[in-house]
Amino acid sequence: MRKFLxxxxxxxxKVVLKWSFLIGTLLLPFLAAxxxxxxxxIFSIKGEPTRIAIVDPTGKIGNRIKENLSSExxxxxxxxxxxxxxxxxxxxxxxxIKQSSEQFVDSFVFVDYAADPNKTAGLRxxxxxxxxxGEIEAYLxxxxxxxxxxxxxxxxxxxxxxxxxxxxxxxxxxAVRSQRLADANISEQRLDELSEDVILDAKGVNxxxxxxxxxxxxxxxxxxxxxxxxxxxxxxxxxxxAVVEEKxxxxxxxxxxxxxxxxxxxxKLVGVGxxxxxxxxxxxxxxxxxxxxxxxxxxxxxxVESLPTISPLMVVYxxxxxxxxxxxxASIFALIGAMVTTVQEGGQFAFPPxxxxxxxxxxxxxxxxxxxxxxSFWASIAPFFAPITMPVRILAETPPFWHIALSILINLVAxxxxxxxxSRVYRIGMLMYGKRxxxxxxxxxxxxx
Amino acid sequence: MTDTDVxxxxxxxxxxxxxxxxxxxxxxxxxxxxxxxxxxxxGAGKTTxxxxxxxxxxxxxxxxxxxxxxxxxxxxxxxxxxxxEAAATPPQTRTGVGMSSxxxxxxxxxxxxxxxxxxxxxxxxxxxxxxxxxxxxxEADKRIDFWLERMNLTEWKKKKTTDLSxxxxxxxxxxxxxxxxxxxxxxxxxxSGLDPxxxxxxxxxxxxxxxxxxxIIFSTHLMETAERLCSDILLINKAKKVxxxxxxxxxxxxxxxLIALRLTGGDGILAxxxxxxxxxxxxxxxxxxxxxAADPQVLLKRLIDSGASISxxxxxxxxxxxxxxxxxx
Numbered sequence: 001m002r003k004f005l006x007x008x009x010x011x012x013x014k015v016v017l018k019w020s021f022l023i024g025t026l027l028l029p030f031l032a033a034x035x036x037x038x039x040x041x042i043f044s045i046k047g048e049p050t051r052i053a054i055v056d057p058t059g060k061i062g063n064r065i066k067e068n069l070s071s072e073x074x075x076x077x078x079x080x081x082x083x084x085x086x087x088x089x090x091x092x093x094x095x096x097i098k099q100s101s102e103q104f105v106d107s108f109v110f111v112d113y114a115a116d117p118n119k120t121a122g123l124r125x126x127x128x129x130x131x132x133x134g135e136i137e138a139y140l141x142x143x144x145x146x147x148x149x150x151x152x153x154x155x156x157x158x159x160x161x162x163x164x165x166x167x168x169x170x171x172x173x174x175a176v177r178s179q180r181l182a183d184a185n186i187s188e189q190r191l192d193e194l195s196e197d198v199i200l201d202a203k204g205v206n207x208x209x210x211x212x213x214x215x216x217x218x219x220x221x222x223x224x225x226x227x228x229x230x231x232x233x234x235x236x237x238x239x240x241x242a243v244v245e246e247k248x249x250x251x252x253x254x255x256x257x258x259x260x261x262x263x264x265x266x267x268k269l270v271g272v273g274x275x276x277x278x279x280x281x282x283x284x285x286x287x288x289x290x291x292x293x294x295x296x297x298x299x300x301x302x303x304v305e306s307l308p309t310i311s312p313l314m315v316v317y318x319x320x321x322x323x324x325x326x327x328x329x330a331s332i333f334a335l336i337g338a339m340v341t342t343v344q345e346g347g348q349f350a351f352p353p354x355x356x357x358x359x360x361x362x363x364x365x366x367x368x369x370x371x372x373x374x375x376s377f378w379a380s381i382a383p384f385f386a387p388i389t390m391p392v393r394i395l396a397e398t399p400p401f402w403h404i405a406l407s408i409l410i411n412l413v414a415x416x417x418x419x420x421x422x423s424r425v426y427r428i429g430m431l432m433y434g435k436r437x438x439x440x441x442x443x444x445x446x447x448x449x
Numbered sequence: 450m451t452d453t454d455v456x457x458x459x460x461x462x463x464x465x466x467x468x469x470x471x472x473x474x475x476x477x478x479x480x481x482x483x484x485x486x487x488x489x490x491x492g493a494g495k496t497t498x499x500x501x502x503x504x505x506x507x508x509x510x511x512x513x514x515x516x517x518x519x520x521x522x523x524x525x526x527x528x529x530x531x532x533x534e535a536a537a538t539p540p541q542t543r544t545g546v547g548m549s550s551x552x553x554x555x556x557x558x559x560x561x562x563x564x565x566x567x568x569x570x571x572x573x574x575x576x577x578x579x580x581x582x583x584x585x586x587x588e589a590d591k592r593i594d595f596w597l598e599r600m601n602l603t604e605w606k607k608k609k610t611t612d613l614s615x616x617x618x619x620x621x622x623x624x625x626x627x628x629x630x631x632x633x634x635x636x637x638x639x640x641s642g643l644d645p646x647x648x649x650x651x652x653x654x655x656x657x658x659x660x661x662x663x664x665i666i667f668s669t670h671l672m673e674t675a676e677r678l679c680s681d682i683l684l685i686n687k688a689k690k691v692x693x694x695x696x697x698x699x700x701x702x703x704x705x706x707l708i709a710l711r712l713t714g715g716d717g718i719l720a721x722x723x724x725x726x727x728x729x730x731x732x733x734x735x736x737x738x739x740x741x742a743a744d745p746q747v748l749l750k751r752l753i754d755s756g757a758s759i760s761x762x763x764x765x766x767x768x769x770x771x772x773x774x775x776x777x778x
Contacts, residue, residue: 003550006580014569249564254625257503257558258581259550431505433562 003259004267011271015238016278025279028230029286050159051135053113053127056142064175065140069108069168111136124154131158146176217396218368220310225364225392227283228322232387233357235276236329240346242268243337243430252430261427265334266419273326280322284315310395317404318391324411325387329353331418338422338429339437360385364392371397381407383414421446455516456481456633456664457502462511464497471497473688474511479633479666479681481516484659486679486696487668488769490777494688495668496561499637502666503558517555517632554582557631561638561668563622565610571597571621572606575628582629589628596624599654616647623651627658634658636667640674652678672770682769684776691776696769703772706739708748709765715757724748729771734761736771 015021056062067073113127127139138157145151153172181191246252255264336349363379370376371393380390380399386407393399428445429437437445457479464472472494479485489495500506502513566574572593579589597603600620605613613621619642626634636655640648655678658665669675675682682699684692692699706726711734719725719735724743729736739748749762 002583003581006577010577010580013573014566245566249567250560250562251564251566253500253505253560254558254563254578255581256505257556257560258553258578431500 004263007259007264007267008271008274011242011268012274014242015272015275021275021279024234025282028227029283031230049109050137050157051109051111052138052140052157053111053130053136054140054142055113055123055127057144058142058146060179061142061146061175064178065171066110068171068174073171113139127156131156140172146179221364221368221392221395224318224395225361225368225388228318228325228388228391229357229361231276231280231322232325232329233354235272235326236333236353236357237350239268239272239330240333240337240350241343242272243334243426244340244343244346247338247430247433248342250433256427256430261430262423265423265426269327269330269334269419272330273323276322276326277319280319314394314398317394320408321387321391324408324415327415328384328387328411328418329357331415331422335418335422335425338426339442341434341436345436356384357388360388364389367393368396371399377403381410383411386411424448454481455479457516457666458514459498459502460512460514462498462501462508462513464494464501464506465509470688472501472508475685475688475690476511477683477690477693479664481664482659482662483680484655484665484667484678486675486682487666487685488670488672488675488682488773489668489685489691491670493685495685496637498685499558499560499635499666499668503556503635504553515552515633517552550583554629555632557626557629557634559623559626559634559636559639561641565618565621567610570607570609571602571613574610575621575624578625579628584629592628592630593624596628600624616643619643619647620651623654632663634663634665636665638669639667640669640671648674672768672773676769684773686777692772699772700767700769703767703775706741706743706745707765707767707771708737708739708745709761709763710735710737710759711761712752712757712759715752715755718748718751718755718757724751727775729774736765738767738771738775 054062054065113130123141127136127141130136131139137159138155140156141154143151143153155168155172178191182188186194246255332353333346333350336346336353340346340349360379363375363385366373367376367379367389376389376393377399379385380393381403382389390404390407394404424446425442428448429442455478459475459477459479462472462475463470475494475498487495487499497506501508565571575593575596576586576589579593580586584592593606594603597606600623602617602620605617610618610621623639626636639655640651643651652674655665655667667675667678676696679696681695682693683690684699692702694702719728719737724739724747726738726740728738737748739745745764749759752759752762
């Protein structure tokens, strides 16, 4: 037991007293925040405004389009799009891109262009020349008769971004619609009244029928899922690196002549696991202090209210599931480390467990969307996935206790099996230098007395 | 030799890896307070045997018996070393993995292929290895200081492995094997990679150990070093024992009719198998091993008669190197 504790202490200090631990502790929350914020920031960066010439033989549509593309209107649209994309974190990828691109459309500057409406052919040539000369980036030719069947608006632009979103199309559509309504003798004021947006008060309902703010929960669940995923991947690979180092430098031989391989392996898992817990504790503590600070200094009842309620019990659950995940993935990575001869080789073998982790991370989106579905149930009790999906599910909507208990039990059984398997491979693999073990060889090691 | 003098008894030990037999029915005794030379060519099964002795792997057949108190006969049992607790225990036998932790704590092992944690301070590594051998922290710190001083490495105490030269790393590795003051020290090729000055230095350290009545098992390719250090010899080849005994016995049993010769001409005479058993060529001389019944005088006479010019003709003892080469071929 004393030797086991010596190994735990050694492995713990080895991780915690390194610079990378401090940097990781500081950097990871920052990275997670970036994950949530950076796309929005990037999309909100405006390029140069598009200089556009509008040729309008009708003399009516052009002004309406200008109005619809005015910077105030554009701002409104962008804001709405940003809100939507934040609420629909789990929306399909293409939809999210579209939503984000709404914010992405550049503003327009209108270049006066007096054209001879009769010379249509020369007109296009002239406008194209202007684009080539860099005087304008785009032009729009409004048809002479907007009521004519097949009347076509010609829009040419050098900027691909203009085509991605529906902004421009919507502006033209709205302009024509308003013109038609105006032609039908409906006044501008009446028109505004008629086209007023409805107010959609969207709120989720929890299992007790109480209202809850879902957007905060979704963001929090997403961040929790991401943090667990990243932490497991990093610590798993750290374990693999440590195992390979002891094998590569032949320290294993000295270690094995001093303590039992099982003690050494388990001590390594526990030591690094405690280091991971330390890091989580730092994060949770900092987050709690930060939120408290924000709430006090901004008098922000709103901030506090929009945050999902995280009870101490939830924190305990997170820690339990983190540990379950840690022991599952750490033992897999330790097994790989004992099989291979270099870290590089281990990197190739690390792909399957990372893949499984990633699937767990993606499953957590399904869990966020509907925490009570059958899929969510199975995903959150399945070994390998549960360490990510269950905490997400608990945060999104805490399931009945027996789900949690079952999940813990199933994953504990998986851990016992994996640790046993790993210890069988470890005691022999660590002394096999020179070449990577094949799977049949590993199978032989497992069965060897 | 009485039973109590035997520190380690290896009895009919066999180890197989699949179809390959690495160690085949090997038996030998290691006597207390002696330096035991474990010799053999590459792939003979030395490292496999040593791994079984230190409890890293288990023999498939046979048994290994330890009587580490044999080498403590002059030391009272109230010593402060950790091994003192187990001083009165009877010989411990082992046939499978699961050698007791107490027993492992009394054995020091320097593997042939060895290393250190690259990015860790020397003192931290040594503390860890001491803790794994159950040495109390305060005692470990005292011994670390002592050994670093002894190895002229004190100023490197707080440095990382990567800052040390290869030779210095070797010395640190040696310290890991002796920090817990083992009764039985097993060194697998301890001098490989050391420069001659450091080899001499390490030989001195080992001699000191010998005077403390500790038992040393030491495997090497360097026959000259083995000859200087070892009191007993075991030579194995292709998994089997070839020669064993004290250095004196081994040399005597190998043959007395050995002559160092430097000459020009006389080739035909040396090829006469009724007189000459074998010849071993060296850079500046030839060692001639005569058949047991032959008289060196007869050889000398025939060489002179043949008109060969002889600048050296000396009756010598076989070197361990000769014995090694002869036994392996």
